[in-house]
Amino acid sequence: MKIKKNDMVQVIAGKDKGKTGAVLKVIPEKNRVVVEGVAIAKRHTHGTNGQTGRIVERPMSIHASNVMILDPDTKKPSRVRIEQRDGVRVRVAIKSGNVLS
Numbered sequence: 001m002k003i004k005k006n007d008m009v010q011v012i013a014g015k016d017k018g019k020t021g022a023v024l025k026v027i028p029e030k031n032r033v034v035v036e037g038v039a040i041a042k043r044h045t046h047g048t049n050g051q052t053g054r055i056v057e058r059p060m061s062i063h064a065s066n067v068m069i070l071d072p073d074t075k076k077p078s079r080v081r082i083e084q085r086d087g088v089r090v091r092v093a094i095k096s097g098n099v100l101s
Contacts (some may be wrong), residue, residue: 001026001028001031001064002069002080002082002091003023003026003033003064003067003069003080004023004026004091005023005024005025005026006022006023007022007023007069007100008020008021008022008023008069008070009021009022009023009033009035009067009068009069009070009077010067010068010070010077011035011038011062011066011067012066012067012068012077013065013066014039014062014066015039016038016039016062019035019037019038020070021035021036021037021038022035022036023035023036023067024036024059025061026064027061030061031063031064031065032061032062032063032064033061033062033064033067034059034060034061034062035059035062035067036059037059038059038062039059039060039061039062040057040058040059040060041057041058041059041060042055042056042057043055043056043057043058044056069093069100071093071095071096071098072093072096072098072100073093073096073098074095074096076095078093078094078095078096079093079094079095080092080093080094080100081094085099
């Protein structure tokens with residue numbers, strides 16, 4: 001996958017379109033990513049060991065095709081290309097040509 005953990009991405013489709021956040025988790029088997037502050041779901045938990053039950057909000061995964069990496073220079077969404085530079089595979093933002101960390 002061209003998206004990795006801690007990348008800054010922008011959602012380009014779905015109910016959270018336009019939101020940005022860092023990638024918390026990548027699930028390559030399902031081609032999905034978990035993005036901070038996007039696709040928040042509420043889960044009702046039971047109380048255990050004397051604690052009361054509560055409602056917990058946590059981010060759910062979204063399909064990787066619904067996000068684009070933000071270009072570090074322009075802070076705008078950009079597609080990503082894989083290139084060989086000095087014998088090493090690197091990810092390059094197409095808009096600016098800069099190498100992504």
